[in-house]
Amino acid sequence: MMLGDLLAAARNSEAVLERWLGAREDDVLEQCLASAEEDRQSLNRWLAGSVSWFERHASSDDWASLTSRMMASDAPGQNCLMAIIEQRLAHRNCSARGLSIAEEMEQ
Secondary structure, eight states, rough: HHHHHHHHHHHHHHHHHHHHHHSSSSSSSHHHHHHHTTTTOOHHHHHHHHHHHHHHHOOHOOOOOHHHHTTTSSOOOHHHHHHHHHHHHHHHHHHTTTTHHHHHHHO
């Protein structure tokens, strides 16, 4: 499924995203739901906002990493969205502790 298809399906039903995120082994669904709640947004709006956030804030290295991850995947849209979610959650977690992502990686 391509990124646009995934986001379009999400607009029609939040359950689609919850199933997709919930199928992952980690607790990404719970983290996304908590972040959406903190921002007083639906999960759909928070995920769409994450794509916009990535567009505005990603470094050239972030874009190169995203492109490489998509090229090496059988599901580039899903991997793209997952990479964006991971970046946004990492940023939020670091910000909550008063660190940048670079500072977090140094520790």
